[in-house]
Amino acid sequence: MKVVRIEHVYKDYLLGEQKVQALKDITLSFDPGVFLAIAGPSGSGKTTLLNLIGCIDTPTSGKIYINDQDVSGRTPDQLADLRARTIGFIFQTFNLLPVLSAAENVEYPLLQRKDLSREERQRRVAHFLDIVGLSKYASHRPNQLSGGQRQRVAIARALAIRPAIVLADEPTANLDHKTGEEILLLMKRINRKLKTTFIFSTHDKRVIAKADRLVRVEDGEISLLGMRKDARWSFARHRAAEGGGNGEVPTEPPAAAAGEQSHADQN
Ligand SMILES: Nc1ncnc2c1ncn2[C@@H]1O[C@H](COP(=O)(O)OP(=O)(O)OP(=O)(O)O)[C@@H](O)[C@H]1O
Ligand SMILES: [Mg+2]
Numbered sequence: 001m002k003v004v005r006i007e008h009v010y011k012d013y014l015l016g017e018q019k020v021q022a023l024k025d026i027t028l029s030f031d032p033g034v035f036l037a038i039a040g041p042s043g044s045g046k047t048t049l050l051n052l053i054g055c056i057d058t059p060t061s062g063k064i065y066i067n068d069q070d071v072s073g074r075t076p077d078q079l080a081d082l083r084a085r086t087i088g089f090i091f092q093t094f095n096l097l098p099v100l101s102a103a104e105n106v107e108y109p110l111l112q113r114k115d116l117s118r119e120e121r122q123r124r125v126a127h128f129l130d131i132v133g134l135s136k137y138a139s140h141r142p143n144q145l146s147g148g149q150r151q152r153v154a155i156a157r158a159l160a161i162r163p164a165i166v167l168a169d170e171p172t173a174n175l176d177h178k179t180g181e182e183i184l185l186l187m188k189r190i191n192r193k194l195k196t197t198f199i200f201s202t203h204d205k206r207v208i209a210k211a212d213r214l215v216r217v218e219d220g221e222i223s224l225l226g227m228r229k230d231a232r233w234s235f236a237r238h239r240a241a242e243g244g245g246n247g248e249v250p251t252e253p254p255a256a257a258a259g260e261q262s263h264a265d266q267n
Helices: 046-053 076-086 102-112 118-131 147-160 177-194
Strands: 004-015 018-030 035-039 061-066 087-090 165-169 197-202 213-218 221-229 232-237
Touching (some): 018 213, 046 197, 102 147, 118 147
Parallel strands (some): 035 197, 035 213, 087 165
Antiparallel strands (some): 004 018
């Protein structure tokens, strides 16, 4: 099973009269449990791609499958239900509700889940605040927390629904390097322990180096797929226009990448 499968996806935006092609013929798939970075220059389509995977937005054409289920053609209500059960979000600017405490922020997405009792919600809040090391800060409001602590609350909130996938758009961009690194290590620890799939976008080479899979986008197209084994990256060039690649992010170093290996810290 693929946790995410994207087939020939295009996304256009209309800007007045002008059509902006944000994504062009993206074909990609990921296995469950990956720790995957989407990298690329500003404006290349990273956020657009995350929003499509997260079912926040829908493609202009092409198909997206989440856990092998086709999500195209679903109604906004059906997509909201899928998100509430399957996908956790972490944002660059944390997006916590300022009037709610850390615990209430973590509980917030669970309120949509009518199948969860109050006790179960509170059990999860306590559990995930503990996982991110913030049990003592449960009653603090966001403005009483540091940036790194706020992002930890956001991680606990994303995890509380027990998602199959956590999507994080530039999760470390508003943090200093040390805090950003701690947040990334926390995400990785959770990825290993809970087997949650993490897909995050980033500009930061140090963040990319922590991933175990890489998708590089340039100008709305995939230019490179990579996987890391120990400290070594292997890459497969991917140019849909040249007929190359089926978009499957490799689980073993691709044969095509022989001679194209380099150490993570040289990228
Ligand atoms: N709502 C929108 N309306 C019109 N154009 C948009 C919209 N959202 C994004 N775009 C355009 O789509 C392209 C891809 O944008 P996107 O936000 O996905 O890039 P990004 O890789 O996330 O960039 P950054 O690193 O700066 O966050 C850009 O050319 C952008 O201007
Ligand atoms: Mg972006």
